[in-house]
Amino acid sequence: MTVAVVGAGVAGLVAARRLADLGVDVAVFEREEAVGGRVRSTREDGFVFDRGFQVLFTAYPAAQRELDYDALDLRYFKPGAVVARENHRSVLADPLRDPTALLESAANRDVTVGDKLRTLRLRRELADKPNRDIFAGEDASIAEYLDDLGFSAKFVQNFAAPFYGGITLDRTLSTSKKVFEFTFKMLTRGRIAVPADGMGAIPEQLADAARDAGAEIRLGETVTAVAGGDDPGLSLGGETLSADAVVVATDPKSARDLTDVFAIPTGERGCVTQYFAVDEPLGAGKRILLNAGDRRDGPGGEPGTAPNEVVPLSTVAPEYAPDDRELLSATFLGAPDETDDDLAESVRETLAAWYPERRFGDLELLHTARMPFAQFAQPPNIFDALPDNRAPDEEGVYLAGDYTEASSLNAAMESGRKVARAVYEDL
Incomplete structure (x- = not known):
């Protein structure tokens, strides 16, 4: 059983290591001269x-x-x-x-006393809330969520906008409230x-683990096309390689170009x-x-x-x-x-x-x-529209990346784990 993984970012490296641990023959193809993708x-x-x-x-x-x-x-x-x-x-x-x-x-006047009490209450409510429940149900923006909970304008301007703006790269707080709840929970628990x-040590450790498990990582190798169906494989320059399955673990824009899966978010x-x-x-x-x-x-x-x-x-x-x-x-x-x-x-x-x-x-x-x-971008209700790890209409092609879960390191690693399980189950 052979699997080709396109991209040596966090999701691709986790997928490669887990597949290799299962006895699969895995080769990773990365166009850059270093692993990590956006984490370097x-x-x-x-x-x-x-x-x-x-x-x-x-x-x-x-x-x-x-x-x-x-x-x-x-x-x-x-x-x-x-x-x-x-x-x-x-x-x-x-x-x-x-x-x-x-x-x-306690003496800080940049937020109100009520804000401090609401924060402690929210801490208790979210600490043990299952992650699946956080990402289920109705959605709203972070701004709407904080307003519904009664947080003051001072809290939003002085803390929420810059702090969660840094996490979501969205100071307007128009991102999904589910991102707020999940990260708030992570902050209370860790x-x-x-x-x-440096942060590059994370993918370097994942790459070492993948190699130790038996995966091959080929750097400086640009994949120009992937194929599924009866003859899965990929094009590598002028060379065509066959595999039992192809896992596309590139950045979202490249993944969409390679697979034509338009559910991949590129905002x-x-x-x-x-x-x-x-x-x-x-x-x-x-x-x-x-x-x-x-x-x-x-x-x-x-x-x-x-x-x-x-x-x-x-x-x-x-x-x-x-x-x-x-x-x-x-x-x-x-x-x-x-x-x-x-x-x-x-x-x-x-x-x-x-x-x-x-x-x-x-x-x-x-x-x-x-x-x-x-x-x-993660506006409200985006999580219901994210693609599955199995590429639709293309048997033998799989997707691994944070964009199948949420935009975070956690999501990238979780996607790598899930895609390895999906590939192994199907093959």
């Missing part, structure tokens, strides 16, 4: 640059099944965040997960972390993440700084875009930077037209507004990662 890291001059700001939710059930957390040597964020705007910074955290922040969070060697959410070196830490500890301000004037007084969040990466994971430097990341939502230098100036001005007591002349732009398709 670049190492340069002692710094680690992930492909956009990404984190691992340790409570992800699929991640707990597929990954060796100890081997990843995880570095953990502090629960909660720092709410930041001009001349203002305040800590907002869950005192049940971080008792050290109890007094600061922690946020990055591997010491995109993008972002730009810049990485900076500074001489001194920001003093925010191991918490993300959320931009609670509105859009602001850019360099030269032109309308500009401010970063949605700033992250003290090397404070969380010292391995991300040399011993004598601090590494920050700043993420802009969407696909801003500004140049890298103009975006960097926006970050410098934003930090200067948040920290009027400091100068940021030492802020050095090191790397810019532009991700026009970082996630697929």
Whole structure:
């Protein structure tokens, strides 16, 4: 029994490892020279640059099944965040997960007392709610959901919009409430972390596991077509290879082009993440700084875009930077037209507004990662329309990717597990 997997992203690697564990002869074909797809890291001059700001939710059930957390040597964020705007910074955290922040969070005036009580109530309601129930039933936007629960406009502007905007790349909170409920539950049951060697360590570990199980991973190999029916296989340059099944585990747009499955979502959410070196830490500890301000004037007084969040990466994971430097990341939502230098100036001005007591002349732009398709858009009711792992009307062709579940690392790993089971059952 032979299976060809197209794409060595997270979903494809999980599928390959699980199929190889079942005794299947598996070959993975990846057009890039490295595994990981959208989850990769670049190492340069002692710094680690992930492909956009990404984190691992340790409570992800699929991640707990597929990954060796100890081997990843995880570095953990502090629960909660720092709410930041001009001349203002305040800590907002869950005192049940971080008792050290109890007094600061209790005194925080960026959300109301009622918001804090509603958050604790929601924590209890979602903590043990089965994931299948979260993704079933009626849907609404996150904004509508929070309004129905009675959360204040202050809570939305100062916390929900920047925090969940960072998770969904959608600061308007027009994303499905099911994404909110699932991620909120994951936050209450686990922690946020990055591997010491960068997020790219996750697919590298999955690739090692797939190879150990017997799968072959061929890098720099571009698949131009796939076929199902009586003679499944793929075209690789001028070569045609046959297989008992083909698993398409590419990005959504490439998967749609290869399979003509138009249920694959291609509506995109993008972002730009810049990485900076500074001489001194920001003093925010191991918490993300959320931009609670509105859009602001850019360099030269032109309308500009401010970063949605700033992250003290090397404070969380010292391995991300040399011993004598601090590494920050700043993420802009969407696909801003500004140049890298103009975006960097926006970050410098934003930090200067948040920290009027400091100068940021030492802020050095090191790397810019532009991700026009970082996630697929997840409006309300999208989950009922996502494709199955079995490609319709094309026997022998299967789909593996987060787009069969939801846009997350957890979904990509879950899709890889499910497609391996589907292939094995069918063959």
